[in-house]
Amino acid sequence: MWKIAIIDDDRSVLKGLKSMIPWVELGAELVGEGMDGQEGLEIVRVSRPDIIVTDIYMPDMDGIEMIHSLRSDGYEGKIIIHSGYNDFEYARQALRLNVEDYLSKPISLQTLHAVLARAIRDLKLTRLPSPSIGLVKWHRQLGEAILTSQERKATLIIDDFLRQLDEQGVLALPAIRRFGIECWTMLTYALNEAGLPLDETFPPALIQEEINAFMKPDDFRCWIADKISSICKSRCSSEKHKEAVDFIIQYIQQHYFEEITLTELAEKVFISRNYLCDIFKKTTGETFHGYLTRVRMEKAKQLILAGKLHIYEIAQKVGYKNVSYFSTAFKKHFSGVSPTDINKRSLSELFKQ
Template sequence: MWKVVLIDDDERVLRGLKMIIPWEELECQWTGQARDGVEGVQLVKEAKPDVIMTDIYMPVKNGLDMIEELQEWGYDGQVIVLSGYNDFEYARKALRLQINDYLSKPASRETIRTVFRQTIARLEEKKQEDQMEREWLESMMTDAMRINWALIREGNSHSSGALSRANVTDRFLTSNQHLQDSIKQADEKTAIKLIRTIYEVVENEPYHEQTAIQLGIQLWTIITYSLYEIGIRLDDLSLSDDDIYNRLSHYQSWNESVQLFEDIVGEVCQSQQWDENLKHRQLVEQMLESIQQRMDENITLSDLAEELFISRNYLGRIFRKVVGESFKDYLLRIRMEKAKKMIYEGSYLIYEISEKVGYTNPAYFSSAFKKYSGQTPTELIQKRARIK
């Protein structure tokens, strides 16, 4: 069930929303409500909802300040704003916070239901993608760990104990995400420590070549997948699958395997730093080109991250580093500048300009435009007419 919290200082609105939202149809559950932003922060931290529906203008702390605090805390769920308070500063801040949906009061029952259906659809899609990725990773980790344990026990029958499949697999799964993170961050020290932790399970057992090969392939899979996630391909490294297999096939001790992967991690982490600026510029160039081609779409950083096969947060940091401003600020600026140009051309109506720069709601576009330029599109059109 998807968890939803409602935050509004109007009790009638809260009651109405609970009646309007098709909870059962969307497999949602009401998880709580709050009457101001301070209560809302506490509620969200405790309930950890998938969806927040909030008003903006509330006592103690307004809805957008609340969302900003929650995002800094780490909340990354869906946010729907339902507000009757029109203020250009709030509209700009809503843009900056990338609110998922922004509705004006009064909103019809069907509008609210439609927005909720779209919100849950986004959550379902993300859940499916996360599940597919998780299953892929786990299958890559567990399938390669399906070692012939009978053969191992037979080969080690003289040993006082046999390798524990569960222990190896558990250690591997536990270390996996941390190892991925450390490689993405080029944290060589932590990555090596995690690799040693994985091999601790087998280091006191007699060396077994097939186990070493499969365990090594498993580690190599994690390393290459981590690189893939941040846009670095194997072509950038002087290593290949065959190289790893051949080296592992000729080793005769666990220490040799550990040393191999310590060396690999060192090369990987350094390679990320060798040509980092060039790779970053190339990624950002792709983003800029995509933005120009799809200005009329509701393009988001998450969309581009999925297309470039890289995490959203990482891509955001790269963009700011290369361009010198955040993705949201850049996108707003180029949209507003294009809108200005179209207004001065005098060939478009306001709603047409709004659509061509990615805003489906002309009123919302006008609010954003005035905050950016100091005047509404209509005022700028009138100014242009006087000049002529």
């Protein structure tokens, strides 16, 4: 018999769920009911249910806290959330905690039956041996391949793992959807820890919707291959962008005294002028012209403090042919301080403030 526990702070809901579940048809039994997360933890500790049906908003400890605690303790059973609140953030957390389904109240008899039946089918499949490579090792290998932008290697890792699953006969529809959720959740964590967050690019709610649409193993294979391709291409593009920005920064540091244009630099790194302007700002937090001006003004400040050159000479040495324009730029950059009306001592004191 499959063991089911129900957690909800509303007694009428507890009673209703118990009457709605087709226990005999599912081959299941009720092993516990609780009214908050703390009671839920105790039920799991004592009865070890295969499936937990729980609310979110409950006193003392809510459903998400309870689920997080259970997963941290190694509970691997199915968890179904039923809630009167359609909260995206809770749905997002539920996905990360590998929740089987997130149902909105009121729940129809047909929906409850279908979700429980699917959970039990998945549980039957999990009783079969796992592929020899192991999920944790598999995700680690896959994550490493993606982080190094080895798209071909990542695809081969997926194909090899699916082949092992196929040989063991565990690629039925419920299993492939469950595997899709597990795969994406673990992959997301692995890449996030390596500094590559995926949630902004691939919203969790959209991922769940796409996984629920799987109808056959090839759907998962094509889906994950497409995601990996997008991630790898994005990483390659990001790395090239960083190289381009690093080149520009170094070029400015070495040639700030020359006439430098963004168009000229764009040609050197084979990127369009407008696109280069955009990625430079995103990477450094400054515009190209803002960064160039800052470098020139800092160099000018050093020369003024040295006290060996006239202002017009300093202007030329930092890339300005027009002394008046240089003075205006200097005054703007240093909040009203002009290079022509202060002496070395007062300027030095000012820059120390």
